[in-house]
Amino acid sequence: MMCKSKKKKDSKHETNFMNSSSAFPDEVLERVLSMVKSRKDRSSVSLVCKEWYNAERWSRKNVFIGNCYSVTPEILTRRFPNIRSVTLKGKPRFSDFNLVPANWGADIHPWLVVFAEKYPFLEELKLKRMFVTDESLEFLAFSFPNFKALSLLSCDGFSTDGLAAVATYCKNLTELDIQENGIDDKNGNWLSCFPESFTSLEVLNFANLNNDVNFDALEKLVGRCKSLKTLKVNKSITLEQLQRLLVRAPQLCELGTGSFSQELTCQQHSELKRAFNNCKSLHTLSGLWVASTQYLEVLYPACTNLTFLNFSYAPLDSEDLSKLLVHCPNLRRLWVVDTVEDKGLEAVGTYCPLLEELRVFPADPFDEGVAHGVTESGFIAVSEGCRKLHYVLYFCRQMTNAAVATVVQNCPDFTHFRLCIMTPGQPDYLTDEPMDEAFGAVVKNCTKLQRLAVSGSLTDLTFEYIGRHAKNLETLSVAFAGSSDWGMQCVLYGCPKLRKLEIRDSPFGNAALFSGLGKYESMRSLWMSDCKVTMNGCRFVAQERPRLNVEVINEEGGDDSRAERVYIYRSVAGPRRDAPPFVLTL
Amino acid sequence: METLEQTQSSSSSSSSIDSNKYSNCCRNRTDLSTDLKLGLSISPSSPSQLPFNSTTPREETFAWPPVNKSVLRRNIIVEKQNHIHHQRSLFVKVYMEGIPIGRKLNLLEHHNYDGLVQALCHMFKTIILSPNSQPLNSWNFHVLTYEDQEGDWMMVGDVPWEMFLSSVKRLKITRANSC
Numbered sequence A: 001m002m003c004k005s006k007k008k009k010d011s012k013h014e015t016n017f018m019n020s021s022s023a024f025p026d027e028v029l030e031r032v033l034s035m036v037k038s039r040k041d042r043s044s045v046s047l048v049c050k051e052w053y054n055a056e057r058w059s060r061k062n063v064f065i066g067n068c069y070s071v072t073p074e075i076l077t078r079r080f081p082n083i084r085s086v087t088l089k090g091k092p093r094f095s096d097f098n099l100v101p102a103n104w105g106a107d108i109h110p111w112l113v114v115f116a117e118k119y120p121f122l123e124e125l126k127l128k129r130m131f132v133t134d135e136s137l138e139f140l141a142f143s144f145p146n147f148k149a150l151s152l153l154s155c156d157g158f159s160t161d162g163l164a165a166v167a168t169y170c171k172n173l174t175e176l177d178i179q180e181n182g183i184d185d186k187n188g189n190w191l192s193c194f195p196e197s198f199t200s201l202e203v204l205n206f207a208n209l210n211n212d213v214n215f216d217a218l219e220k221l222v223g224r225c226k227s228l229k230t231l232k233v234n235k236s237i238t239l240e241q242l243q244r245l246l247v248r249a250p251q252l253c254e255l256g257t258g259s260f261s262q263e264l265t266c267q268q269h270s271e272l273k274r275a276f277n278n279c280k281s282l283h284t285l286s287g288l289w290v291a292s293t294q295y296l297e298v299l300y301p302a303c304t305n306l307t308f309l310n311f312s313y314a315p316l317d318s319e320d321l322s323k324l325l326v327h328c329p330n331l332r333r334l335w336v337v338d339t340v341e342d343k344g345l346e347a348v349g350t351y352c353p354l355l356e357e358l359r360v361f362p363a364d365p366f367d368e369g370v371a372h373g374v375t376e377s378g379f380i381a382v383s384e385g386c387r388k389l390h391y392v393l394y395f396c397r398q399m400t401n402a403a404v405a406t407v408v409q410n411c412p413d414f415t416h417f418r419l420c421i422m423t424p425g426q427p428d429y430l431t432d433e434p435m436d437e438a439f440g441a442v443v444k445n446c447t448k449l450q451r452l453a454v455s456g457s458l459t460d461l462t463f464e465y466i467g468r469h470a471k472n473l474e475t476l477s478v479a480f481a482g483s484s485d486w487g488m489q490c491v492l493y494g495c496p497k498l499r500k501l502e503i504r505d506s507p508f509g510n511a512a513l514f515s516g517l518g519k520y521e522s523m524r525s526l527w528m529s530d531c532k533v534t535m536n537g538c539r540f541v542a543q544e545r546p547r548l549n550v551e552v553i554n555e556e557g558g559d560d561s562r563a564e565r566v567y568i569y570r571s572v573a574g575p576r577r578d579a580p581p582f583v584l585t586l
Numbered sequence B: 001m002e003t004l005e006q007t008q009s010s011s012s013s014s015s016s017i018d019s020n021k022y023s024n025c026c027r028n029r030t031d032l033s034t035d036l037k038l039g040l041s042i043s044p045s046s047p048s049q050l051p052f053n054s055t056t057p058r059e060e061t062f063a064w065p066p067v068n069k070s071v072l073r074r075n076i077i078v079e080k081q082n083h084i085h086h087q088r089s090l091f092v093k094v095y096m097e098g099i100p101i102g103r104k105l106n107l108l109e110h111h112n113y114d115g116l117v118q119a120l121c122h123m124f125k126t127i128i129l130s131p132n133s134q135p136l137n138s139w140n141f142h143v144l145t146y147e148d149q150e151g152d153w154m155m156v157g158d159v160p161w162e163m164f165l166s167s168v169k170r171l172k173i174t175r176a177n178s179c
Helices: A003-009 A026-033 A039-046 A050-059 A073-079 A093-097 A109-118 A134-143 A160-169 A189-193 A215-224 A239-248 A266-277 A293-302 A318-325 A338-351 A376-385 A401-410 A436-445 A460-469 A485-494 A510-514 A535-544 B024-037 B069-083 B113-124 B161-167
Strands: A062-065 A085-089 A124-128 A149-153 A156-159 A175-179 A182-184 A203-205 A230-232 A254-259 A284-288 A308-310 A333-337 A357-361 A391-396 A416-421 A451-453 A475-479 A500-504 A525-529 A548-553 A565-570 A583-585 B091-096 B103-106 B142-148 B153-155 B168-175
Touching (some): A085 A109, A109 A134, A134 A160, A156 A160, A160 A175, A215 A239, A239 A266, A293 A318, A333 A338, A338 A357, A338 A376, A460 A485, A485 A500, A485 A510, B091 B113
Parallel strands (some): A149 A175, A156 A182, A308 A333, A391 A416, A451 A475, A500 A525
Antiparallel strands (some): A548 A583, B091 B103, B142 B168
């Protein structure tokens, strides 16, 4: 150790053991730091000193980019030379609801071109809300010989031809996860493109696609991929075919079934039940689609170890759900359609005491008055039985302040609270008052709250509460709410950890916008659409904060002074060079 | 503001649109017209309680509630299911132009337009141009049309399959050159 001699020379300096000629070689430092997995920790590590910054950048293997326009691929590859896994998110979240016009951007291709040169050993790519073409997928398949895992969520621009290229040329593929994309589903032939010699698949999810795949090819693929852990098939797969797949892959941990509604003989029925019985490792179940009651019981033997049940595509009624949940005591996460109604949610409260996450989706969001759905009583029932609940997404047509207050008293550990009362601006249906107290109760009781989505009739008081109490809040979604600029100001001044703020159809204008000037650079992004912000207001922000990109999307023929859709985000990449004509960068 | 995340879904374009290049524009417009078609209209209990009164009610409810396209597709399935009480059949009448006696076909036995067209070609022993193909020399070929809930006759294949199922009343196979 060289420390001793150094100390004699520089006895006045107390921190000399930290200098560059210390006996802690870079290689060792890199090795140690490679064990640091968390992104936040790695960020902290890189800020300690130059040596640690370098050791961290050389040892980093995965990178997460929450906004693809916040950095360029050149800057990324310059800092991190050894990346094996990239996660990229593109369009603003409101693009899911058609609030972002098509051809907005977030094209993966320029990234792939740079990666092909700088990261030839790239193994994993996870994309969300990116634009991906078939050409890009082909390019990917040819450029990265070690490529292993591809995950596409809410992306668009590609067709099944692109998938065929991936299946054909990615010899080491372990994961192909295609979820909820705007995909041009031409046919099911892509699945037959996996070569006969190909055996490495561990995750296959094509539940998103409609067309029939060649079942023979699928069966053989499943049979020869002994490490297959996740298999989510599409609607075209029948119960009989499912049974044959399960027989070949009893080691599955996650299963997405096909349509659950074929006519089965007694023998087929018992064979199916036996097949499920043999799947001892199953912890996640999804699919079902058109589920016939009489076949749900074949699932029962597999239910004991289930921790995640995704029935968001299976419109079950309360009775079917109850009968099933009796067998699922270990459930941690449950996604259902509101056809299960309050009675179904009562069953959840009764049979699933370990539940941590509940999502209730609307069967019929646009047709008011016809569907029943769930109400405040179902919400209360779940909170009474499931005290460990920390994530909720709840679509309903009526709610009361008192009910929400009860729920958060029962379950104070919420980290994600997303309540969507489906009629905009709807008050407490019993008292006719705004829903301010409901969300006030949420932020007062749930000190760990990270994500909040509000709805119903809300005044500035809601935002005062949020600003005063929600000190851990990172993401806030607002629609048809607030009375004045003051509301938004409360949030901007009061929530130190705020990273993402998305607002639509609320009366916040330039004054509110300006009050966040000191904050936007510490956030990922701000979205405001159909508010009261003007072009001049946006120009002012752009002027004052050159390190922010201030983008306005204006429909043609609109008022030139109003800024209809504003997207503000921090970036080291400078203004976009690929912006389409309807995106104005100020 | 809620969304449907990480769920399975059916694709957003199992039907027509130009086969050359996946057209984002078309899809976006289709979804907008779908939203409007579904009669999105605001009906708050008391308009004055709406904190922010927009002068254009249509735009107010545009893209609301925050459920995305895949959910829309699922809803149609659910609607259909509720409507037919978990039955596994949806029989519709099918006529071919020039033949007075019609047939009946169970639409739920098929998962997409290709399956349907194939079955009909078989049933009627004719060539029915699939929704995606370009009619070339079409004087002796047929195309498939349907009557929707509003009584209009429409070309089969323009809307997603599940939406078609919920709006179709009956089918007609007509000569390609009469469309």
